[in-house]
Amino acid sequence: MERTNRSRDIRQFDLDDLKELMKELRQPAFRAKQLYEWVHEKNVCSFDEMTNLPAGLRQSLTETFAFKVPTELVKQVSKDGSRKYLLEFSDGVSVETVGMPNRNKLAVCISSQAGCAMGCAFCATGLAGLSRSLTAQEMVDQVLHVSRDFGERVTSVVFMGQGEPFANFDNTVEALRMLNDPEGLAIGARHLTVSTCGVIPGIRRFAELPEQFTLAISLHSAIQTTRNQLMPGVKKFTLLRLHEAIQEYVEKTGRRPTYEFAMIDGINDTNPEMQALVDFCAGTLCHVNLIQLNDIPDSPFRPSPIEKVEALQRRLTMHGVETTIRNSRGGDIDAACGQLKQRRFRAR
Numbered sequence: 566m567e568r569t570n571r572s573r574d575i576r577q578f579d580l581d582d583l584k585e586l587m588k589e590l591r592q593p594a595f596r597a598k599q600l601y602e603w604v605h606e607k608n609v610c611s612f613d614e615m616t617n618l619p620a621g622l623r624q625s626l627t628e629t630f631a632f633k634v635p636t637e638l639v640k641q642v643s644k645d646g647s648r649k650y651l652l653e654f655s656d657g658v659s660v661e662t663v664g665m666p667n668r669n670k671l672a673v674c675i676s677s678q679a680g681c682a683m684g685c686a687f688c689a690t691g692l693a694g695l696s697r698s699l700t701a702q703e704m705v706d707q708v709l710h711v712s713r714d715f716g717e718r719v720t721s722v723v724f725m726g727q728g729e730p731f732a733n734f735d736n737t738v739e740a741l742r743m744l745n746d747p748e749g750l751a752i753g754a755r756h757l758t759v760s761t762c763g764v765i766p767g768i769r770r771f772a773e774l775p776e777q778f779t780l781a782i783s784l785h786s787a788i789q790t791t792r793n794q795l796m797p798g799v800k801k802f803t804l805l806r807l808h809e810a811i812q813e814y815v816e817k818t819g820r821r822p823t824y825e826f827a828m829i830d831g832i833n834d835t836n837p838e839m840q841a842l843v844d845f846c847a848g849t850l851c852h853v854n855l856i857q858l859n860d861i862p863d864s865p866f867r868p869s870p871i872e873k874v875e876a877l878q879r880r881l882t883m884h885g886v887e888t889t890i891r892n893s894r895g896g897d898i899d900a901a902c903g904q905l906k907q908r909r910f911r912a913r
């Protein structure tokens with residue numbers, strides 16, 4: 566094992582690697598477990614915090630290994646308690662992450678990519694394009710950052726920030742497994758939700774996973790022309806094929822997918838749009854989350870009035886489709902995906 570590279574992140578070591586490392590350092594084997602617990606269960610980010618390790622060992626680890634945790638560039642705190650962060654990784658790319666406390670729970674919304682190639686018309690991130698995909702550790706680091714900042718255990722995670730998780734499928738699944746690991750953060754699989762804008766091959770692969778992770782699909786319109794306009798990146802995955810793929814997913818997993826529907830004034834809140842959504846969902850196993858679009862400066866899109874959101878909920882409920890109206894968290898901060906980053910760069 567190579568130990569001389571100080572830029573190597575100690576968090577890349579699993580328990581077996583640490584055992585080997587301790588052997589090399591002529592330390593008793595139980596130190597490996599202690600070190601593992603500090604790094605992966607207590608989530609510390611310096612060797613100094615590992616108080617049950619001898620000072621000499623801590624010193625030698627400090628000289629040899631790094632903790633590449635992201636740097637917090639910006640934090641905004643909303644009146645509703647949610648906190649939005651702009652976090653920078655060691656190569657200078659940054660992503661947005663949101664922590665949303667609710668009673669004794671703490672939900673975190675993380676990014677799976679820095680930027681996004683999908684180009685959704687209503688999304689600040691989509692307008693800026695893709696920088697790169699994140700590693701699994703970088704996704705987990707966002708969760709750890711929020712947990713440390715709130716001083717609380719994270720109870721659920723949604724992959725709904727910047728990026729299309731299924732365009733970074735393998736790293737997303739690795740991150741899900743790290744978050745789910747009983748030796749690590751131990752977040753239940755059903756409390757880990759991946760949101761895709763409808764990448765069909767990803768939905769099919771997701772259905773093959775043995776874990777009970779939750780799937781959400783950003784639908785935003787059940788009329789093809791409107792969806793093409795709003796979400797050009799998934800044009801080739803037509804609504805007809807998407808519907809089929811989701812039904813296959815349901816049959817295979819028995820799990821209920823969620824449709825996210827951001828309501829946009831005059832675009833997807835008209836009568837035909839509402840009816841198309843009812844037709845898409847009725848008689849299938851699903852849950853619909855309705856949310857008023859976040860108001861993005863310089864965007865031609867505006868949120869639908871709440872009356873329209875309620876009308877759509879009534880209509881879906883009447884046809885037996887379970888529907889929730891979600892509050893837009895952090896309405897007083899730059900809560901919409903990509904806004905915080907944009908504002909920071911605009912202000913430069």
Ligand code: SF4
Nearest residue numbers: 681683685688691728
């Ligand atoms: S809404 Fe999501 S998928 Fe669409 S451009 Fe924004 S980050 Fe990408």
